[in-house]
Amino acid sequence: MVKHHLFWPVCMLAVLLLFNFIYSPSFFSIQMKDGHLYGSLIDILNFGSPLILVAIGMTLVIATKGIDLSVGSVVAISGALSCLTISKSSDQNAVSVLVLSIVISLVLSLVLGLWNGFLVANAGIQPIIATLILMVAGRGIAQLITGGQIITVTSSSYKYIGAGSLATLPFSIFLVAIVFAAAAILTRKTALGLFIESVGCKPTASRLAGIRSRTVMLAVYIFCGVCAGIAGLILSSNVSSADGNNAGLWYELDAILAVVIGGTSLNGGRFYLTGTLIGALIIQTLTTTIYMIGVPPEITLVVKAFVVLAVCLIQSEAFRQSIVARWKSRHYPAEREVKRHVV
Template sequence: MKPVRALVRHQLVWPAITLVLLILLDVAHRASFLSVTVLDGHLFGAPIDILNRAAPLVMVSLGMTLVIATRGIDISVGATVAIAGAAAAIILEADPSRVGMALGAAIAVGLLAGMWNGLLVALVGMQPIIATLILMVAGRGVAQLLTGGQIIPIGAPGYLRLGDGYLAMVPCSVWIAVVVTLALALLVNRTALGLFVRSIGVNPVATRLVGLRSGAIVFGVYVICGLMAALAGIIASSNVRSADGNNAGLLLELDAILAVTLGGTSLLGGRFSLGGTVLGALIIQTLTYTTYSIGVPPEATLVVKAIVVVAVSVIQSEVARALVVRQVKHLLTPARERASTGTSPS
C-alpha cells in the first residue's frame, strides 16, 4: 500500500490525471483531436494549437509560482504584459527594423515592474496583494496612454516570428516557453534559490533570524515574475500582430494563479512545483479549447472553468487524498481478511 499511498499523494498525479481526462473528453467528442499533420512545412493540429496558445500563460505562471512560494501574490502581471507589448509596438511603429530595441524595451518594462513590486513588498513592507494592485490599476492606464487607447498594429517580420513563426516545424513560442522553463528549473534546482524560496515560504521569521537576506530573495522573485510577464507580452503581441493596452493580458493574472494552484503549489508558501505549474497552464488552455469545441457558450466558459478548478482543488486536499487511499486499500484487501479484521469501507 505504501507505493499506492505515495502515488496518490504526489503533487503531480492529480494535475496529470485532470489533463488526461480533458484530452479523453476531446477525443470522445472529436476522434481526430490528437492527430498532428504537416501543413506548409509546419506541424498543424489541436495539440500544437494548445501548446502555442499556452506558451504566454506558462511563462507568467512560472514567475507567479516563485512569488506564491514566498507567501506573496502578483496580480499586476496582466498589466505588465500590456505595457511590454505597447512599449515594443511603439518602437516598431516608428521603425520596424528596430526589433532588438523593441525587445529590450519590453524586457526593461518587465524588470522595472518587478522591481517596483519587489520594492513595495520586500523593502516598504506592503501586503503583496495591495502592492501589486497598485500596478495592476495604474499599469493598465499606462498601457492605454502608450497606445493612445488604440490598437497599434505590428508589422516587423523579425518580431512577428517570435509569436507566429516556426522552428523545426514547431511554433517559436513553444520553443521559447521550453527554454524559459528549463532555465528557471535549473536556476531553482541547481542553485540555492529554490531552498531559500522554500525556507521563506515555510517560516519567513526563522529565515530572517538565521541570517538569510529574505528581503533580497523576495525582491528577486518579483523581478523574475515581472520578466516572465514581459516575455509573455512579447509573445502575445507578436502572435496577434498588435498591441492592445485595454485587452492584452486581461485576467491573465487569474489564469496564472489558477495554473499555479492546480499544479500543487501551496498558497501558504513553501511548497511549489514548476512542473506542476506547466501542467496547470496546459489544463487551463486545454479546458478553454474543450469548452469551445464542444459548443459551450462563451459566457459560460468561466463557469465551467471554475467548476473544474474547484473539483481539482478538492481532490488535491489532504482529506480527499486520505479518503482515496482508504478506499483503494479497502478494494485491494481480500474479503476474507476484511471479515476477520472487521475492516469497513468507511
C-alpha cells in the same frame, strides 16, 4: 503513487485529453504543412505559452508566500510598448528596431517587477495590496501607451516571436522551454530554491540564519515581471497588434490557478515548477475544449470556474477523505458502531 503531487494533475489532464478525443477523434491528429506542424495539441502548446511563462514566475512569487496580481497589466504594457516602438519606425522589419523594442519592453517589465518587490520587501506592504496597485495603474499605463487604440504593426520579424516556427514547432514553445529550464536549474541545482522555500516558510528565521530575505523577494518579483514581459511579447507578436485594454486580461487569475493545481501551496514554502507546467496545460486544454464543444461565450467563464473547482476538490486530500468517510458510514453503519463502542 496517489499521494504524489503530480498524480491528480496528470490524471485531470489525461481526462480532458480523453474527452476531447472522444468528442473529436481528430483531436490528436498532427499534420505537416509547409514545413510546420499543425494540430490541436500544437495549438494548446502554442497558445498556452504566455500563460505558462506567467505561471512559472508566479510559482516563485507564491513560494515566498507572496502573490502578484499585476502580471496581466505587465503583459499589456510590454506588448503595447514593443508595438509602439516598432510602429514609430520607418522600417518596421529592421533588426535593430526589433531588438530595441524587445529590450525596452523587457527592461520596463524588469523595472515593474522591481517596483513590486520594493513595495513588498522594503516598504513592508502586503503582496496582494502592493501588486494590486500596479494591476490597476498598469492597465491605465498600457492604454496611455496605445492612446486607447489598438496599435498594429507589419513587422514579419516581430511576428516570428509568437507566430514563427523553428524545427517545425512554434517558436514560442522554445522560449517557454528556455525560461522553464533556466528556472529549474537555478532553483534545483543551486541554493536559490532552498532560499526561496525558507523565506516562504519562515521569513524571520531565514533572515536570522543569514539569508537575505529581502534580496530573495526582490529577485522573484523581478523574475515574475520579466516572465510577464516575455508573455506580452508573444501575445502581441502573435496577432501583430497591441490592445492595452484586453491584452493579458485575467492572466493573473489563470496563473494562480495553474500554480495551485500544480501542487504549490499559497501558504508559501515548497514549490513545484513541473506541477505548474501541467496546471497551465490543464487550463489551456480546458479553454480549448470549451471553445471546441461550442459553449456560448457568455457562460464560458462559469463553465471554466466549475471545472477548475472540481479539479481543486479532487486534489484536496481532506475532501477525498471526507467523501470516503461518508461513503463508509452509509454502507457500513455496523462497523462504525463497533468502533464507537470500542473507543
